[in-house]
Amino acid sequence: MHYADNVDYPRLLSRPSVYIPGLGVLFGVLVYAQAGTSSIGKVLAGLFGLADDPGFAANLLVALLITAVVALNVAMVMRLTIRQQMYVVWAELAVLVLLFFYSFDLSFEFIRRKIGFLLTQGLMTTLYVSAISIVIASILAMIGAIAKLSSNGIALGIANFYTSLFRGLPLLMQIYMIYLGLPQLGYVINAVPAGILALSLCYGAYMTEIFRAGIESIPKGQWEASRALGLKPRDTMTRIILPQAMRIIIPPTGNQFIAMLKDSSLVSVVGVWELMYLARTQGQTEFRHVEMMITASLIYWILSIVLELIQGRIERRYNKAQTR
Amino acid sequence: MIQKKLTLVETAPAAGSLPAVQIRNLSKWYGTFQALKNVDLTIARGEKLVICGPSGSGKSTLIRTINALESFQDGQIVVDGIQLTRKPEDVEAVRKRVGMVFQQFNLFPHLTVLENCTLALRLVRGVSQKEAEEKALHYLGKVRIPDQAHKYASQLSGGQQQRVAIARALSMQPDIMLFDEPTSALDPEMVKEVLDTMTQLAGEGMTMAVVTHEMGFARQVADRVVFMDRGEIVEQGVPSEFFSNPKELRARTFLSQILH
Ligand SMILES: Nc1ncnc2c1ncn2[C@@H]1O[C@H](COP(=O)(O)OP(=O)(O)OP(=O)(O)O)[C@@H](O)[C@H]1O
Ligand SMILES: [Mg+2]
Numbered sequence: 001m002h003y004a005d006n007v008d009y010p011r012l013l014s015r016p017s018v019y020i021p022g023l024g025v026l027f028g029v030l031v032y033a034q035a036g037t038s039s040i041g042k043v044l045a046g047l048f049g050l051a052d053d054p055g056f057a058a059n060l061l062v063a064l065l066i067t068a069v070v071a072l073n074v075a076m077v078m079r080l081t082i083r084q085q086m087y088v089v090w091a092e093l094a095v096l097v098l099l100f101f102y103s104f105d106l107s108f109e110f111i112r113r114k115i116g117f118l119l120t121q122g123l124m125t126t127l128y129v130s131a132i133s134i135v136i137a138s139i140l141a142m143i144g145a146i147a148k149l150s151s152n153g154i155a156l157g158i159a160n161f162y163t164s165l166f167r168g169l170p171l172l173m174q175i176y177m178i179y180l181g182l183p184q185l186g187y188v189i190n191a192v193p194a195g196i197l198a199l200s201l202c203y204g205a206y207m208t209e210i211f212r213a214g215i216e217s218i219p220k221g222q223w224e225a226s227r228a229l230g231l232k233p234r235d236t237m238t239r240i241i242l243p244q245a246m247r248i249i250i251p252p253t254g255n256q257f258i259a260m261l262k263d264s265s266l267v268s269v270v271g272v273w274e275l276m277y278l279a280r281t282q283g284q285t286e287f288r289h290v291e292m293m294i295t296a297s298l299i300y301w302i303l304s305i306v307l308e309l310i311q312g313r314i315e316r317r318y319n320k321a322q323t324r
Numbered sequence: 325m326i327q328k329k330l331t332l333v334e335t336a337p338a339a340g341s342l343p344a345v346q347i348r349n350l351s352k353w354y355g356t357f358q359a360l361k362n363v364d365l366t367i368a369r370g371e372k373l374v375i376c377g378p379s380g381s382g383k384s385t386l387i388r389t390i391n392a393l394e395s396f397q398d399g400q401i402v403v404d405g406i407q408l409t410r411k412p413e414d415v416e417a418v419r420k421r422v423g424m425v426f427q428q429f430n431l432f433p434h435l436t437v438l439e440n441c442t443l444a445l446r447l448v449r450g451v452s453q454k455e456a457e458e459k460a461l462h463y464l465g466k467v468r469i470p471d472q473a474h475k476y477a478s479q480l481s482g483g484q485q486q487r488v489a490i491a492r493a494l495s496m497q498p499d500i501m502l503f504d505e506p507t508s509a510l511d512p513e514m515v516k517e518v519l520d521t522m523t524q525l526a527g528e529g530m531t532m533a534v535v536t537h538e539m540g541f542a543r544q545v546a547d548r549v550v551f552m553d554r555g556e557i558v559e560q561g562v563p564s565e566f567f568s569n570p571k572e573l574r575a576r577t578f579l580s581q582i583l584h
Contacts, residue, residue, distance in 0.1 A: 219430075221426060221428050221430040222430060222432065224393055224424075224426065224430065225424075225426065225430035225431075225432070225489075226432075227392075227393065227419070228391055228393060228419060228422075228423070228424040228493075229419070229443075229444035229448065229492070229493070229496060230416060230419040230420050230444060230448040230496065231443075231444060231447055231448060232416075232447075232448075235447050239443060239447065240432055243434045244432075244433065244434050318434075
């Protein structure tokens with residue numbers, strides 16, 4: 001825990017008043033959901049010779065088995081250290097998700113055939129569209145936040161209008177409007193730049209608010225101390241305020257990056273050959289939609305995990321002064 | 325060898341007879357509320373001034389107008405011969421000559437103690453990294469923060485933090501030091517170490533304006549005590565006179581309250 005107390009309260013899951021109702025609810029839900037008829041349930045029931053009779057008895061048996069496995073698992077995991085618990089539970093849940101995907105009866109041969117193209121064309125496009133958009137959005141957000149905190153009425157007007165408009169319109173609409181609307185004004189724009197522009201403008205608007213709140217959270221005394229020492233406004237901002245605001249800005253910004261990574265799939269609507277577009281079109285030809293969707297999902301997930309790890313590193317760096 | 329030459333106060337007075345601070349007819353409003361009412365105050369070079377008065381009397385507001393942390397609407401302020409306007413070059417020139425210590429220390433938490441003291445030297449005075457560190461270490465030595473230079477502010481006690489704040493202000497080699505209740509946020513046992521540092525500074529000839537309720541410090545160090553109430557200077561005088569024989573009723577009431 002981030003800030004644990006020095007009291008050894010009985011661990012939550014070791015209290016009968018918690019685990020007995022907990023397991024009871026699990027059991028009840030499993031029975032109600034007719035666990036015996038599920039694919040795993042059939043296998044389990046088969047072991048006890050109840051495979052051909054997916055009735056109430058099979059449901060009870062399977063629910064009981066699963067509940068017992070869960071109870072046993074929890075009891076075992078509780079003997080580990082907190083770090084081990086974290087990793088073990090993470091891995092178990094990941095396995096469950098993968099099993100879920102696996103249950104779709106996938107054609108791995110098809111995935112193997114397509115994955116190269118999905119990665120070289122789709123992933124690459126997703127990555128560079130997202131990366132460029134993230135950079136531009138961050139710059140827009142910084143400018144927007146400083147404008148919102150300035151005493152310049154024109155800057156304030158522009159910044160307020162900007163965040164209102166681009167947070168207010170659906171991203172999908174923004175993509176269409178830039179791709180289809182700009183040519184009406186005589187400026188023909190390609191699909192990729194249109195997508196990048198829409199993503200940057202939209203996420204820049206969200207992040208403007210994050211940056212503004214981060215800057216505003218720094219106490220007045222920091223500005224005053226900096227000014228009293230004679231620092232110019234720009235130095236006060238870049239050397240005193242922003243480095244402190246970063247601690248507050250980074251977690252929600254990481255969130256935005258991850259959200260943007262996945263929202264970049266929206267630019268597929270204007271025909272950009274990114275991950276989502278390819279996953280959809282490649283699957284169509286042989287009616288293998290699910291394979292492609294799951295593959296693309298896993299790729300998105302892995303990318304998000306990478307971003308999470310990077311965010312964690314940066315957070316630790318900016319926290320080092322304050323957490324000691 | 326640089327270390328030997330430096331003392332706490334090493335800038336020579338700009339002009340011998342010129343007062344350090346001249347405030348004339350100063351008025352300030354927060355909206356319709358008048359926080360300062362026609363204040364006249366001159367601080368001589370080398371003078372140690374203590375400002376006291378009840379809460380809300382305008383003490384902070386007054387000393388914060390001197391380095392333009394607060395604006396004012398009427399009257400004038402001249403610091404070291406520089407008339408304080410809202411022009412960047414005037415404010416910059418004044419802030420270079422005036423150091424300030426705050427009640428809440430306001431150290432920069434993302435920087436080490438040493439970086440706290442060197443940052444402005446490098447950015448404002450254009451001093452090289454190496455020279456800035458030598459200077460900063462010298463002043464950190466003066467305020468008796470031994471070998472804590474590479475810690476972060478949050479790792480120091482309140483008294484140590486406030487002494488770092490003093491060293492940070494001194495590193496810029498100001499002519500005038502402003503203190504706004506420098507010991508009010510400290511635990512009792514740390515008040516003395518900060519007051520000792522300030523007494524030492526006073527002994528070396530620094531011009532000081534100190535808002536404080538530490539009457540012992542005022543008696544021992546101040547050349548003059550200024551008593552404010554409701555945005556006005558009500559009474560002023562040498563400490564012995566002011567403390568033993570305050571003339572104004574409001575000053576008597578105030579003193580009887582803080583001296584219990
Ligand atoms: N930003 C502000 N807006 C409105 N009124 C203010 C503001 N700052 C101060 N004041 C008012 O101005 C008056 C003087 O405030 P100031 O902080 O100078 O008092 P002080 O003498 O330093 O009091 P204390 O001993 O509590 O620090 C007070 O009545 C206060 O309420
Ligand atoms: Mg005050």
